[in-house]
Amino acid sequence: MFNEQPLAWYAVYTRAKCEKKVADLLTRKKVEHYYPVKQLVRGRKIVETPLFASYVFVHIPESRSWVVRETENVVNFVYWLEQPAIIPDHEIALIRHFLRDYEEVSVEHFPIQAGRESTSPSGGKIIQLGSSRVKVALNSLGCMLTASIPSREVRVIAGNKTANGHHY
Incomplete structure (x- = not known):
């Protein structure tokens, strides 16, 4: 029998100012992700900026972590106690x-x-x-x-x- 791993949210650390690029690449790879942004008013423009600098969240089974790691501008998963941190x-x-x-x-x-x-x-x-x-x-x-x-x-x-x- 095929035993599928459960999905979990992980924080992924990206290169500086590359959160949106990483989110776009994850969309192309069909990896569920969340890139939280806040809107700021700068002059006459409304600009979106990341809520968490250099972070994008991915919702994957642990066995698919290689897909995320191979994504351009991804540095690594955020680790806690020597394992990728799971975000509830x-x-x-x-x-x-x-x-x-x-x-x-x-x-x-x-x-x-x-x-x-x-x-x-x-x-x-x-x-x-x-x-x-x-x-x-x-x-x-x-x-x-x-x-x-x-x-x-x-x-x-x-x-x-x-x-x-x-x-x-």
């Missing part, structure tokens, strides 16, 4: 959620010293939810996402805060 599905979903629902999303790196932590519906750890900012930990990447939220979109419901209709 809920963290990829959280990145997508933040980029879809918030403006001014940025990445901050650990260490974080947080008092009270709670879990969001998508599985990320809420570090801070204030009147104008929300911060969520992405433990597998050693960083957190920070987003600005208008205070009119934050309200307290029975001791829990919500932003953009999502309970935290």
Whole structure:
């Protein structure tokens, strides 16, 4: 019997400023990937920039890692404890959620010293939810996402805060 490996999300490290090129090449190779970008206004233009510098995420079985490694401008997989780091599905979903629902999303790196932590519906750890900012930990990447939220979109419901209709 043919035993197929499960798909997992991996972070791939690219050469500097080559994230989009790598994403395009992965599309041609029919490799499922995610290249998170944020939009910035520069003068009169809206410019897309990578949320994670030099990172593209791929969704593959481990046995297909050679296809990614052979892609031009890919340096290597991001490693943790001598193995390619696996990014949980809920963290990829959280990145997508933040980029879809918030403006001014940025990445901050650990260490974080947080008092009270709670879990969001998508599985990320809420570090801070204030009147104008929300911060969520992405433990597998050693960083957190920070987003600005208008205070009119934050309200307290029975001791829990919500932003953009999502309970935290």
